[in-house]
Amino acid sequence: MKTDLHPLMRQRSLDAILVTGPGQHNPAMFYLTGGGHMTHADLILPRDGEAVLYYRPMERDEAAATGLKTKNIVDFDWKALLKQADGDAVLATALRYKAMLEAQGITGGRLGIYGQGEVGERFAVFSALQRVMPGLEIVGESGSDSLMLAAMMTKDEAEIGRIRAMGKITTAVVGKTADFLTGHKVRDGVLVKPDGEPLTVGEVKRKINLFLAEAGVENPHGTIFAIGRDAGVPHSTGTPADLLELGKTIVFDIFPCEAGGGYHYDFTRTWCLGYAPDEAQALYEDVLAVYRQVVDALQPNAPFKDFQNLTCDLFEAQGHATIRQDTGIQEGYVHSVGHGLGLNLHESPFAGSGASEQDVLAPGAVFTIEPGLYYPSRGMGCRIEDTFAVLPDGKIERLAEFPRGLVLPVEG
Amino acid sequence: MKTDLHPLMRQRSLDAILVTGPGQHNPAMFYLTGGGHMTHADLILPRDGEAVLYYRPMERDEAAATGLKTKNIVDFDWKALLKQADGDAVLATALRYKAMLEAQGITGGRLGIYGQGEVGERFAVFSALQRVMPGLEIVGESGSDSLMLAAMMTKDEAEIGRIRAMGKITTAVVGKTADFLTGHKVRDGVLVKPDGEPLTVGEVKRKINLFLAEAGVENPHGTIFAIGRDAGVPHSTGTPADLLELGKTIVFDIFPCEAGGGYHYDFTRTWCLGYAPDEAQALYEDVLAVYRQVVDALQPNAPFKDFQNLTCDLFEAQGHATIRQDTGIQEGYVHSVGHGLGLNLHESPFAGSGASEQDVLAPGAVFTIEPGLYYPSRGMGCRIEDTFAVLPDGKIERLAEFPRGLVLPVEG
Secondary structure, three states, X not given: OHHHHHHHHHHOOOOEEEEEEOOOOOHHHXXXXXXXXXXXEEEEEEOOOOOEEEEOHHHHHHHHOOOOEEEEHHXXXXXXXXXXXXXXXXXXXXXXXXXXXXXXXXXXXXXXXXXXXXXXXXXXXXXXXXXXXXXXXXXXXXXXXXXXXXXXXXXXXXXHHHHHHHHHHHHHHHHHHHHHHHOOEEEOOEEEOOOOOEOEHHHXXXXXXXXXXXXXXXXXXXXXXXXXXXXXXXXXXXXXXXXXXXXXXXXXXXXXXXXXXXXXXXXXXXXXXXXXXXXXXXXXXXXXXXXXXXXHHOOOOOEOHHHHHHHHHHHHHOOOOEOXXXXXXXXXXXXXXXXXXXXXXXXXXXXXXXXXXXXXXXXXXXXXXXXXXXXXXXXXXXXXXXXXXXXXXXXXXXXXXOOOOOEEOOEO | OHHHHHHHXXXXXXXXXXXXXXXXXXXXXXXXXXXXXXXXXXXXXXXXXXXXXXXXXXXXXXHHOOOOEEEEHHHOXXXXXXXXXXXXXXXXXXXXXXXXXXXXXXXXXXXXXXXXXXXXXXXXHHHHHHHXXXXXXXXXXXXXXXXXXXXXXXXXXXXXXXXXXXXHHHHHHHHHHHHHHHOOEEEOOEEEOOOOOEOEHHHHHHHHHHHHHHOOEEOOOOEEEEEHHHHHOOOOOXXXXXXXXXOOEEEEEEOOEEOOOOOEOOEEEEXXXXXXXXXXXXXXXXXXXXXXXXXXXXXXXXXXXXXXXXXXXXXXXXXOOEOOOOOOOOOEEOOOOOEEOOOOOOEEEEOOOOOOOOOEOOOOOEEEEOOEEEEHHHOEEEEOEEEEEEOOOOOEXXXXXXXXXXXXXXXX
């Protein structure tokens, strides 16, 4: 939780943190500022002091709305800095950071850096900062080792409430999508529009985007709506020209966020239009059985990777190959059973090969459970995914309910 | 242009470039791959060799669709790398980059790095790469010094065509928004809905998002729809609860992009509902006069900053303060006259204080012209913005036409 930032900084011996980049679609900055529309800002938080948000003058209203202590970036004389740096903009930017840090009493120690940005320019600037402040150690952390992900991993009730609200919106959009599909007629084994032309995956995805926009949310990562062979490749987003053929598995994975790059939801259903061939039905039943057993086994404070192991045990017992046996496989169970989510679509806790002992289902954790089986060679795939939260009392809540049935009936 | 990458690399003595991050909403990666849905990829292009795209196995279809030479990231044995790095994931990632570079014959020299990412993690990884490849110099560039922005600055006809298409969509949405507003009735000086409740800025913005979704485009940076005092602060996005009051200036700045984070358009109109008070009319006429004179003065191959100077000359002659006189001002003309745009909403050429001699209106440049005046203390602001391209023959084209009138008539 955000209130854990100071103790987590102490634990990691960080003397200060610097968060940089836009105010939106930038999890670390959104987390600390609330997600105002700022094209670029910097925030410095000393371990034993108060955060200061440095803003561009045109964005003074958005900066003020954060409620943080703010400082106008033009108070640092750019022309003088550029002169001091012999016209080198990278060095001048580093000198400005030095002045900002020193104004907050930070002259050395360990500085953690966070935020989304252009990696080359930022690498050059922070390398230069390191040179002009030799007493400063600039620290970059990876995955669940990140201070920011460690804080974000446990959500407070307001955050869980926002993700729950996104779940309500997401499942409503999935319901509208089901209605949209089943409202079509069938001809020659595919869905057709009132004009008799076949409906395409591209048209379905555009409709999904409309439903999301009507609900006031954003879809920056797109939607997976993959039919047949595409459904057999977990991150294939679907081929826009594909037709909606009856009896083929459709993997529909949707992961929108609040407008401005806020909290996400993540949800998948697998559908067959009209009917399910035996092979698809069997695949679905295997996945559903594993989904149920894994969900029933969930325990607060358990290591998330235990459920990846359980999922592999169960799929292997059904006779499927798993990624635990071979990280290179493309058929069978090929990914991890879930991931944390929040301001990042993928964040701690992690369950896959990179998971550490910090990746536990602690109270406040919000995470997906999403077992799936993939057989591109047989033209099919199946995944079932819901998002869960561990509540403060340890109870585990599925954050939105939606039927998990395979077949969407259509008019012959 | 993309075909300039190799000569630009030679000119900058770069032996190779590494582009990293997601396939979408990541200009450098989108530029080189076409914008497929990849959650993370790496692309290495040696100056005298062929690009290789390193992909995650679940994203093999999206990687293959780029048409580039591809390599599966799991071909580099992560467990072995992690063991070699004593469990340090940052170092293991650096060792994997070393192996990737060496596989493409790069063992030293200058490596430019590009792409969007988490700046702390990337700083740590590239610092580690620098340590494990001491013969390699990792180069990060800023602003128009960036190889990638230098290449992107001149667009080919296909790119200009895509931006022109975005202009058509954007102005159609602006037209629909005008119709939406003028379709409302007035009561007590504000627009009211059929149920008699006042319309809010938040509702207008949601409607704009719907129009954009219907057109199949994305709006990752939001929309500025700012009335009254908010219109006097250039990047104030507008207050959702504000009412649509007659006779107040509304700055409506819209900057959507192709789905998946592709090419942008950027466009602003200033409207008064019902009527324009004399003060608003005078402000608008000053801005429109400057807009016209600057657009008439545009010349291919001219330094973009010349037009910032011209804009300041003109506004100062009208009696307004300008940012040229004082970078700290908040009333008058407070920003730059425009910026390049493309896969980035803001890219080369630049016209403001950071502009260099490389920032010229070369054939292929696509840029905005957006003079504006801001008087928050008087509760008003005005900006007029269109997007232009320098065509291969030097002709300058406004990429979409839309009336620039101030008053939107409404039914009394």
